[in-house]
Amino acid sequence: MGRIVVVGAGIVGLSVCRAALLAGHEVTLLEQDAIANPNSASYDQHRMIRYQYGDAEGYTRMVGDAFDAWDRLWDDLGVRHFSNTGTMGISQSREDYTSRSLATFRKLGVQHEVLDREAVERTCPQLSLPENNWGLLAPVGGALFASRIVDDLARWVSARDIEKRTHNRAVRVDSERGEVILEDGSVVSGDLVVIACGAWLPELLPNYEGMPTFRQAVCYVEPPEEYLDAWRNSPCLTDLGPGDNYAVVPTHGTGLKFGSGSHRRPGHPSDGFQSLASEGDEVISLFSPFLQQAARYKPLHMRVGYYVKDASQRFRIDTLGRTIVITNCDGQMFKFGPLIGARVIRSFDGEQSATDLNRWAAGY
Template structure:
């Protein structure tokens, strides 16, 4: 059998999907060029954040659960590959109406995901919706996102088959040929091109997406609760409307709260003129933290991501014979990044066969 040749892969975007795809392609023996309009990693990327929750259970979706279990295992392996500890396995709790908890637990048992029911009184410093209970996934937790991106960039910078090219804006991608045109007129060719540039990739490929903006609050817990928060899990389904998340501090990060209720569709990623204080106030008053006035607000940050208009989530799409596109979708997109990288490696292998 003839060995597969080394393919040329061009990755547009140095967020988590772009960097992990470059890493997996390099591990598979291919040559990779990573382009980004900013630094590598890019602090303006959708995935550049302090931390992201990763869970494995997708209730009612055995295939989705199986895929996320695979992503969870790969994240653990990547700690060894990158030589960096970035996965805090503190568990993830999600709040559910009490009459749905039994079905969620049953779904987890069918998928082989260990969970335990949890009473809201067990997490007294978080605001569960009325009439809800928690389901805790022990084999889940929090990824230290910035640490992941920086470690991946360092690894790629030291690999002989990888070229990192920061501050290289891309003006066009030709889906039929895989030609990538840079702002200065330079043209790169690739056997496969992945466009994973988040909001800035919308004009490069024919992949309809919706641009969204979300405000997040970063807080410092009061001193009397510092020890409690150090071992707290990530928790979703919080607040009076059940739409919020709290990601605990640890590993040098702050406590973060976010909510779908302050997510809005926007026309452009430039939010320099938008006053974040009304959104931050709405988030602080969402009931995520029962005694929020005791916490110190360190920062309010607006982030942007793109979603598929049909599913409202992340989507990997083949937009031409040589070109793939990934819609960046916040925390879910970060957690599932190894799955995208694996799919692209398979596509490259098919090209190189």
């Protein structure tokens, strides 16, 4: 049995805690805010899980493993916080992300259906697509109810024999010795320290100081009433128009959410979590060319989050002495949280080398 210290109680940190507890280790969880921190990237009504990953075969495969890991979590929690709406990527040109996803699906045997434009609009009558668009529907995929998951996972972890320190920020890590120094001056040490502190990482570990962090604001929207059922029965959408637009559909009491890569800006949590009144309209305008009755969509509220994202678009799980750092989570890691937690602990238990863990996380 080892002693494992986890910094950060988002989906990744909590998943590491659960995996460590299941493997019989002693766990200390350190969080600068409450558990859960409502401003963490993990805390929102939903996060999408989808197989469409362009030509990234490693991540496409990993999605299948992620579903197995979620199933094990549902067993532990006794509830399934997932709605299998299916996910549909929209292609606008040859060689675009959706076209590359199709090639990957064919190569790896991922279940899918190709829909021409008319068929996409029959499935999603709220859309109005340009002539040459077509859809790649994956019947498995949809909405993970993120904040419900984080809350229940926090409860599951807290019900076990675990030490928790909240509202106490980690200010320094001695990665070689496996020591974390907290802002109240106390020192917590372990056989392994796992750093899962999302966009706050660069100020905690000097080696990560230059990692770029981004602000992503997504918009909950009210569609015209006559299209509400269409959205409710629609798959989640990815790559609607240029700029990485996606929609998570309203399901099981959650709202309709629009997000866009075009609405991502460099930023850091210290910039705050408020949004400008104009932002909702800005996000909706990116979707408008592809919506029926677009002028009647209304922004309800924005949700602001931050993450680390460098140009490689590959997750990083780095081992430094007695410390494992999980970073470069991008707008992508929620779906892989439980899987990553399990892999990190398997590596600590000697079942996978640090090098292999790093390569696996990078999608090779």
